[in-house]
Amino acid sequence: MKNKILVSFQDFVRSPMGQKTQAATEIGWEYVLDSCQAIGRTMLAFFAAVGRLTVFILQSVWYSLLPPYYARHIFRQFIDIGYYSLPVVGMTALFTGMVLALQSYTGFTRFNAESAIAGVVVLSVTRELSPVLAGLMVAGRVGAAIAAEIGTMRVTEQIDALKTLSVNPFQYLIAPRLIAGTLMLPILVLIGDIIGVFGGYAVAIYALDFSPGSYLSQTWDILESIDVVSGLIKAAAFGLLVSMMGCYHGYNSGRGAQGVGQATTNAVVSASILILIFNYILTQIFFS
Amino acid sequence: MTDSPVTAACKIRAAQQDLPAKLQLCGVRKRFGRNDVLRGVDLTVPAGKSLVVIGGSGTGKSVMIKCILGLIAPDEGSILVDGEETVNIDGKARSRMMSRFGMLFQGAALFDSLKVWENVAFGLIHGRHVEKEQARQTALEKIRAVGLKEEVGDLFPAELSGGMQKRVGLARAIAANPEIIFFDEPTTGLDPIMADVINGLIVDCVTDLGATALSITHDMASARKIADYVAMIHEGHIIWHGPIADLDNSGSAYVEQFIHGRAEGPIAVNK
Numbered sequence: 192m193k194n195k196i197l198v199s200f201q202d203f204v205r206s207p208m209g210q211k212t213q214a215a216t217e218i219g220w221e222y223v224l225d226s227c228q229a230i231g232r233t234m235l236a237f238f239a240a241v242g243r244l245t246v247f248i249l250q251s252v253w254y255s256l257l258p259p260y261y262a263r264h265i266f267r268q269f270i271d272i273g274y275y276s277l278p279v280v281g282m283t284a285l286f287t288g289m290v291l292a293l294q295s296y297t298g299f300t301r302f303n304a305e306s307a308i309a310g311v312v313v314l315s316v317t318r319e320l321s322p323v324l325a326g327l328m329v330a331g332r333v334g335a336a337i338a339a340e341i342g343t344m345r346v347t348e349q350i351d352a353l354k355t356l357s358v359n360p361f362q363y364l365i366a367p368r369l370i371a372g373t374l375m376l377p378i379l380v381l382i383g384d385i386i387g388v389f390g391g392y393a394v395a396i397y398a399l400d401f402s403p404g405s406y407l408s409q410t411w412d413i414l415e416s417i418d419v420v421s422g423l424i425k426a427a428a429f430g431l432l433v434s435m436m437g438c439y440h441g442y443n444s445g446r447g448a449q450g451v452g453q454a455t456t457n458a459v460v461s462a463s464i465l466i467l468i469f470n471y472i473l474t475q476i477f478f479s
Numbered sequence: 480m481t482d483s484p485v486t487a488a489c490k491i492r493a494a495q496q497d498l499p500a501k502l503q504l505c506g507v508r509k510r511f512g513r514n515d516v517l518r519g520v521d522l523t524v525p526a527g528k529s530l531v532v533i534g535g536s537g538t539g540k541s542v543m544i545k546c547i548l549g550l551i552a553p554d555e556g557s558i559l560v561d562g563e564e565t566v567n568i569d570g571k572a573r574s575r576m577m578s579r580f581g582m583l584f585q586g587a588a589l590f591d592s593l594k595v596w597e598n599v600a601f602g603l604i605h606g607r608h609v610e611k612e613q614a615r616q617t618a619l620e621k622i623r624a625v626g627l628k629e630e631v632g633d634l635f636p637a638e639l640s641g642g643m644q645k646r647v648g649l650a651r652a653i654a655a656n657p658e659i660i661f662f663d664e665p666t667t668g669l670d671p672i673m674a675d676v677i678n679g680l681i682v683d684c685v686t687d688l689g690a691t692a693l694s695i696t697h698d699m700a701s702a703r704k705i706a707d708y709v710a711m712i713h714e715g716h717i718i719w720h721g722p723i724a725d726l727d728n729s730g731s732a733y734v735e736q737f738i739h740g741r742a743e744g745p746i747a748v749n750k
Contacts (some may be wrong), residue, residue, distance in 0.1 A: 261607075351550050352588040357577045357606030357653075 247439050253337050254361035255369050264363070268371030272333050272434070276379055279332060280325045284383035287320050288312060288390025308401075309409035312391035317418045318478075321383040322376075323470050326429030329376060330462040334437040337368055337459035341441025342451035350442070365438045372434030373427050380426035384419065421477040428473060429466050436462040481512065486564045489557035492519035498525035500559070501659060501691040502547065507556035508715075509542055516542045524659075524708075529685055530691040531706035532668035532717075533737060535746065539715045541585075544661055547693070548580060549573055550715070560659070570747040578606060581690075583681075585664040589636035596622065596632035599650045607655060621650040625680055641723065642673040646680065653684045660685060662694035666701045677702040699738055702726075711737060723748035 282312035295308045341364060344350050353360045388410065395401040437458045482490065489505035496503075502524035509517040515540045524530045534540050547558055549565060558565045565576055589598045599618035603609040609617070619629050627645040636644060645665065652660055665681060666674035670704040678701050685692045685705075696702055702709060703723065710720040711734050719731040726738060736744030 347586055348584045348588040349590055351545070351548075352582070352584060352590070354550060355548060355577060355580060355582040356602035357574045358601070363605070 194453055209241045212221065243443070243445065244439060248435060250361055251365050251369055251435065251438065255366040259362060261363055264367040265370055268367045269375055271336070272329070272368075272371045272430075273378060274373035275352060276325075276332055276375075279328050280379045280383050281386050283324050283328050284316070284321055284387035285390040287324060288316055288387035288392075289394045291315055291320070291387075292394040292399070294390035295396075305399075305401075306405075306409060308395060308399075309391070309406050310413035312395075313388050313410045313414050314418055316387035316391070317384050317414070317422045319422075319470070319474070321387050321465060322380050322422045322425040322429060325376065325380050325383050325426065326433065326466040326470075327463055329372075329379070329430070330433045330436075330459055330466060333372070334433045334458045334462045335435025335455045337434060338441040338444070338455045339451055339470050341365075341438060342444030342454040345442060345444045345448055346451060360442075365442070368438055369431060372430040374430070376430030376433070377423040377426040380422055381419075384422065417477065421473070424475050424477075425470060428469055432465045433462045434470065436465065468473070482564065483557075485555075485557045486559070489559055489564075490562055491563050492521075493523065493559055493562060496523050496525065497575075498528070500524065501526040501528075501561060502693065503557075503559040503562075504543075504547070505559075507543065507546055507553045507558060509539075509546060509551065513576050515558075516715055517546070519556070520712070520715065520717055522710055522717050522720070524691055526691055527689060528707040529682075530708045530710060531679075531693070531694045531696060531702040531723075532710045532712055533697060533702055534695075534712035535697060535737065538712050539710055541663060543662055543712065544693065544695055548582060548661065549576065550655045574606075578655065581655065581660040583645070583648045583652045583654035583660070583662045583665055585667055587636075587644040589644055589647055589651075591636055593635075594632065595634050595636065595639070595647050598636065598647060599632070600656050601651065602655050617654060618650070622647070624653070624684070624749055625650045626676070641676070642669055645669065645677050649677070649680055649684065653688060653690075656688055657690060657716050659691045659693065660688075662692065662696075663697055664698075664707075665694060665705075666696065666698045666718045671700070674698065675704070676703060683704050697737075 291312050292308060295311045296305065299305050299307055299311075340352075344364070350360050350364070353363060392403075392406060392410070393405050396403050440454040440458040440461070441451075444450045485506065486548070489503055491501040492505055493500040500523045502522075504520050504522040507517050507520040508515075520539070520543055522530075522532075522543075526706065530539065532540055532543065542551060546553045547565075553566060556566070559697050560576065560579070563576075568576065589595075593601065596615055596618040597604075598616035599613075599621055600609075603614040604611060605616060615632075619632055622629060627646055627650075631639070631643065631647075636647065639647065649665075652662075662681060665744070666676055669677060681692070681694075682705055684690075692705070694702075694705060703726075706723045708721065709726050710717050711721055712718070713733055719729050719734045721729065726734070729735065732745045735741075736746050742748055
């Protein structure tokens, strides 16, 4: 019986119709296998990338805590990340505060709630806008610069040279940037808070004819320490994210100008997305 | 600690050499994805001698040297320095091993943000914690040793020509008086006269220090000038190894084709 079935199957395969069906089945299987392989490859690449990033983060944090500390480099990064970012963060905060006061006025006059403008400005600036916008600005300016600098060092073998000179690149290159990023962004945000609130105040007083005394007292009454502190903690987290992404993508940069360019783009995009995600998570933790 | 069978076998092999082996590679393999770069490299570098590894582009020369330096971890095999296993060591043991090495990179790999003297003194200050002023004096001495004026020490790498950068790279490689010096394509990108100057400096520095040298190059003029021994690598294997005097009578069709720069022969050229 089994032989009979086998013979008739072989006859079918030998027939023109059978050959076509068999060929179609083989092509179908190949397609399924190729698709499975592609999914598998993508998943493996994803997990490998997550693993690489996790190891990099752990190594970076570990070596940032261990001596030697390169004080001159840390100071230089304070200047690069903090001082040179001040104009862009200050301008962003100033105009954000101004626009916020203007837009709030447009909306709130419909409900005779103009007195809430001072509160909206100060809470929006300190809790959300100053840390997030400063984080995004620093990601564009500093994250890109870190990735480009370390990426160039990677492709010109300067990182290998560091290792051959018995210097740990994590301690020499990465730790100063992480420390400076984490400590400088809160200072930038604090300055941004003051400038942003001043921007709202200036528009309210000079363009919307508010009384300076009542605007300031409303601002002061509604502001609580948690509003500022939460913004500063967010800023520290964003500073760490920006410098970490810059260092990670630079350190793992591909070869040549294209590799460094790609690393720079990846650093800015990943830092920006992570800032928005962590902003939600931290807001949930602080204010839910 | 007990040696692994691979290390033990490699130590036996090193002990069987005519001259004491400073550096011994046994069955070193490295693969990147599907690309089998090193397919079991066996190589001996005698103490105090200069060995040059020749071979075409993409044959695994740079990967081999990076495996020895610990910049890349080999997948298999043993690498002994003075009989001490260096594969998979890290932390302080790796740092100690690195302090015995000097390396001249293909593009010099000078740190852009540092002055020339700081580049030369970098390993002394940060790797060996030498006082800054003392390190500066040593750096200036090494800068003079490679034929540059002291004033060059206060310039930045971007202000130097390619040949000067190579000299500074050489000064940095010898600054800490290493036992083993590696040269990665030391004359690539230089004009023939400057290449000869660099080759001469390499010979002088290695002789003065009494160091062991391992160079990789495809510049035959350079190989003839700096080598005591030559090895040829092809498709991830050492296919010929011998004294420089035997290079022209190697009996290997691969070596013949390579040293005479012929397109026809057993080495396939990707067109």
